[in-house]
Structures are given as C-alpha cells and as structure tokens.
Amino acid sequence: MSASALRGAAPPDAAADWTVDQAWSSYTAAEHQVWLTLYERQAAILPGRACDAFLHGLDALDLRGEGIPEFTRVNERLGKLTGWSVVAVHGLVPDEVFFDHLANRRFPAGRFIRRPDQLDYLQEPDVFHDVFGHVPMLTDPTFADYMQAYGRGGARAAGLGQLHHLARLYWYTVEFGLMDTPQGQRIYGAGIVSSRAETIYSLEDPRPRRIPFDLEQVMRTPYRIDDLQALYMVIPSLQTLLDVTLRDFGPIYARLQGQEDLPLEG
DSSP: OOSBOOSSOOOTTSOTTSEEOOOGGGOOHHHHHHHHHHHHHHHHHOTTTBOHHHHHHHHHHTOOTTSSOOHHHHHHHHHHHHSOEEEEESSOBOHHHHHHHHHTTEEEEEOOOOOGGGSSOOSSOOHIIIIIIIGGGGGSHHHHHHHHHHHHHHHHHHHTTOHHHHHHHHIIIIITOEEEETTEEEEOOHHHHTOHHHHHHHHHOSSSEEEEOOHHHHHTOOOOSSSSOSEEEEESOHHHHHHHHTSOOHHHHHHHTTOOOOOSOO
16 A cells, blocks of 8 residues: 555454455455456556556566456465565555565555446555556566665654655655656556556646656655646666665755755646
C-alpha cells in the first residue's frame, strides 16, 4: 500500500504485522471479471507507453490468468526472480508496518477489488492497483533493491520527523514516476500504469510539467491525490534511482529544515 493508516493495533483477524489470508476462494465471478476488464483495458494501451521492466514483469508473472491472481502463485515466480513476495492486508497499514514489510522484501497488497462502477477511480488502492500496478516492477532486480532501500530508510525518516519528505519520493517515483529511454519517455509508476486516464495523460497531454528528477526538489514538492498529476519527475534510469536512494539522506533532511515547499504549478 502506498499510504498509511492511523497507528494502532492490527485488526482482530490479522497477524501482528497486519497481514491476513488472501481468501482467494471467496472472490466472486463478478470480482474476477472486474480484474479481467481492468487488465485487458490496460494491457491494450501500455505497449509503447510502459517501460520495458514493467512489461517484462507483467509477462513473467502472467497476471492476467482467469481473474484476480492468487498471491501464493505469484510469489512462486516473484520469489525466484528477486526474492520478493506479496502479502495480503485489509487496506492501508501504519507507516512502521509498511516500511518493515518493504525492508524485508514483502509488498503489502489490499485483497479487495473495486466495484464495476469504480473502474476509473478509487480512493483507496485495491488489489488491481497494488498487484497489477506495483508487482511487475518488483521482478526487476534494480527496482527491487530500490524498494527495499526505501523501506529501510523509512524508520530513520520517522525518527527524524521527515516522513513527509520521504513520502514525496515514493509518490514521484513508485507511484507516478516517468523514465527517459532511447525510445522516449516511458511509465514505471504504479499509479499511472494501473489507470487508463493517467497512462495517456502522463505522456501525451500538454498540461502537466515533466522535469528531470532531482532528489531535493522531489522532497520539497507537494502532490495532489484527488486529480491527475500536475507534475511528473523523470528519471534517466532505474540504476540512477537506486544510486540516489543509497545515499545518506541525513544531510539532505538537515538542509530541508525551514525551507518552504516548492510550487506544484509551474
């Protein structure tokens, strides 16, 4: 999950780490059809728009299937590729739980799926956003290392009161990141690849700003959660993203103290 819940005890039917059984057999035919509808719609428009790492991951995991993927089956393939696994949760989890899962190469995914009348927008990430949007990139070794490094940095950011800055890094990369490639700009962010409207808008609409990725600029830039993005940060490569993340963020956090946010609109 890319956002957090309020702190507190895990739900009664969840483990201490907030994980639950996916209960795959309880999905209805209608729910499986929602997955297939969303999958086919995105699969038709992502070639030529999504980065190679995402498309390769989508093929490697065979996420179409006959409906909502069973996490145990996904994990058999994903674990062999990068050592990651998908764990089911009810929904949003506390920051410290989220970071611990990432640091240990576990991606927490909501097990519910949106209703047929919510195909185009859902406020809380569901299993389609989390699994279709996020998990293919976890088959790429470099991106898999980046996500683990992000999780490890979460506890330190919390201790320094810098979670709001670190959350912006996640937003502008993992959720809404673009990448320069020899073929042109491509999508790798889950919030884009899981949304038909944002997939087209992020690359082809003249309205949003698309600027080179700069870590301190990212951390000073707010974001919107209820509309298409006004700004996209463009990385030159996944390796560059990983290298930036492996730096010591302490001096950066210190420099950001007292600095005002940058304007979202250019």
